[in-house]
Amino acid sequence: MIEKECLRWASKGVNIRYQIRESRGGYKAGALKEGLKHDYVKQCDYVVIFDADFRPEPDFLRRSVPFLIHNPDIALVQARWRFVNSNECLLTRMQEMSLDYHFSVEQEVGSATHAFFGFNGTGGIWRIAAINEAGGWNDRTTVEDMDLAVRAGLKGWKFLYLGDLQVYSELPSxxxxxxxxxxxxxxxxxxxxxxxxxxxxxxxxxxxxxxxxxxxxxxxxxxxxxxxxxxxxxxxxxxxxxxxxxxxxxxxxxxxxxxxxxxxxxxxxxxxxxxxxxxxxxxxxxxxxxxxxxxxxxxxxxxxxEWVVTEKLGDKLNNKGKKSGLSKISLRxxxxxxxxxxxxxxxxxxxxxxxxxxxxxxxxxxxxxxxxxxxxxxxxxxxxxxxxxxx
Structure with missing residues (x-):
């Protein structure tokens, strides 16, 4: 579906490409590192990162990129997460409480006081020069986002959190x-x-x-x-x-x-x-x-x-639909x-x-x-x- 959408926009003259890799080496860090190796990246100054279930608004780049253009010491602009299924069950309601506190207090205070705060792994836009100066993406742990943020912060780069720039996603239910x-x-x-x-x-x-x-x-x-x-x-x-x-x-x-x-x-x-x-x-x-x-x-x-992709309810239902022939499950x-x-x-x-x-x-x-x-x-x-x- 994504590939078809990219081809549709490319046919209209938009400079867009759909690319994937064939292995899971390094997991997400490996994918991000591989993505920055393409030749066309040399012509770019910024990279925006979204997980598959994130839904940015059409004006996301217009509202985030200017902060990087006019503030050369800023390495990262982090958006706030919102959730399309927060009312699905009690578990998602409690997750919403924890994450809302994290964004509205921890990230907001860290940004307002110009103190270090971590990258949330998605819903953010990075300055490529800052990524390169910090040593690039590293797959030594399962928190490549925090790893890069700490290294960039120690290099003197600053981060900005925009609470009114919101991106919707899905919580595990x-x-x-x-x-x-x-x-x-x-x-x-x-x-x-x-x-x-x-x-x-x-x-x-x-x-x-x-x-x-x-x-x-x-x-x-x-x-x-x-x-x-x-x-x-x-x-x-x-x-x-x-x-x-x-x-x-x-x-x-x-x-x-x-x-x-x-x-x-x-x-x-x-x-x-x-x-x-x-x-x-x-x-x-x-x-x-x-x-x-x-x-x-x-x-x-x-x-x-251990890296287990966080399943969302839509993923589970879709997978069950594809495996409808395996309806029986062992008691064990x-x-x-x-x-x-x-x-x-x-x-x-x-x-x-x-x-x-x-x-x-x-x-x-x-x-x-x-x-x-x-x-x-x-x-x-x-x-x-x-x-x-x-x-």
């Missing part, structure tokens, strides 16, 4: 697709931190403040510690503290402060404020997967370079796709801790624990997101 996506988004940054930390620390051309900001704030706190703290504190330490009466966790640390921080996360999506409580419980469940992925990245374990595969043993194990652990607190505790933590048990159980049996029929 099945839990399996969402889990694979979160694995890549958590494992990749941790692995990149491992590979870049010493290089950044010993780089004599980078100021001490920028070193501290990138290593400590951008990588260590936001990409690693944030996952570890959420999982170990709310899913391990707090429940275990109930079993040890000598350990006391103050309520301001266990309840009040987290509630304030959580409420601030809703500023980007006020229409979903009523979902905050369940969103917190679900994020605690996902912190288990993110922590595991971050550890895999830090220690370069078996799945460190069905259980493997739906039942999550680790989540169910944590549900049992939290249930035991909740029962103990109900019988002997004084802080009524069992209310939170039982609600967390319900959330872990729902996820453990695969009843999260859109359920695609198996026949």
């Amino acid at each position: 099945t839990f399996k697709a969402f889990r694979f996506q979160q694995h890549r988004w958590s494992c990749g940054p941790a692995n990149l931190f491992r590979k870049m930390m010493m290089g950044i620390a010993t780089n004599k051309k980078v100021t001490l403040y920028k070193k501290f900001y990138v290593i400590y704030s951008f990588f260590f706190v936001r990409k690693i510690i944030a996952h570890f703290f959420t999982f170990f504190f709310y899913c391990v330490v707090l429940p275990l503290s109930i079993l040890v009466p000598e350990v006391y966790v103050p309520k301001w640390g266990a309840i009040y402060l987290p509630c304030i921080i959580t409420a601030l996360n809703s500023v980007g999506t006020p229409r979903s404020f009523h979902l905050l409580f369940y969103w917190v419980l679900f994020e605690n469940v996902m912190s288990f997967h993110r922590t595991k992925a971050a550890l895999i990245g830090l220690f370069e374990a078996k799945r460190v370079n 595969k069905l259980l493997g796709d739906r039942v999550q043993v680790h989540e169910l194990g944590f549900a049992v652990f939290l249930f035991v801790c909740g029962c103990y607190d109900f019988l002997y505790g004084k802080n009524n933590y069992f209310i939170y624990l039982f609600l967390q048990v319900i959330t872990f159980t729902i996820v453990g049996f695969g009843y999260v997101g859109t359920i695609v029929p198996t026949s």
Whole structure:
């Protein structure tokens, strides 16, 4: 379809080409690197990047390129993501909350204060000279976008985020697709931190403040510690503290402060404020997967370079239509796709801790624990997101 559309515009005299590569070597980084090798790229100053499910408006280039033309120190113009299927299910609503906070707060503040912020991998336009100066696309991790952004930022290039320049895309609406996506988004940054930390620390051309900001704030706190703290504190330490009466966790640390921080996360999506409580419980469940992925990245374990294309619901339905002859599915595969043993194990652990607190505790933590048990159980049996029929 895309090829036919390109041919249609080419027949009207528009300078447009459709090109693909025959291998998946290097995954997305390999494709981007290959794309910049064509001869006609030498005549271009900028490259715009969109994933297959992104839908830019016709005036996208008119609204973004002038910032690069008139500001030679800007390497990247990043647009905001919007979502065509945010109302599809509860899973997509919660993803919208997280991503809206990321764009409306993290990216907006980073751009407004001229601080470093990461490239989101799509929906942005790069200055080719900045890509080349930073060393080009690198496939050493699964977060080639962050890798390039960090290297360009350390070279002194600046990034600009345009909140009113919006590009629509599709959110993964099945839990399996969402889990694979979160694995890549958590494992990749941790692995990149491992590979870049010493290089950044010993780089004599980078100021001490920028070193501290990138290593400590951008990588260590936001990409690693944030996952570890959420999982170990709310899913391990707090429940275990109930079993040890000598350990006391103050309520301001266990309840009040987290509630304030959580409420601030809703500023980007006020229409979903009523979902905050369940969103917190679900994020605690996902912190288990993110922590595991971050550890895999830090220690370069078996799945460190795993790249699974994030399936969207349209992709799954289209693929099922093409494979209509394979309507039968084994019970083993069905259980493997739906039942999550680790989540169910944590549900049992939290249930035991909740029962103990109900019988002997004084802080009524069992209310939170039982609600967390319900959330872990729902996820453990695969009843999260859109359920695609198996026949």
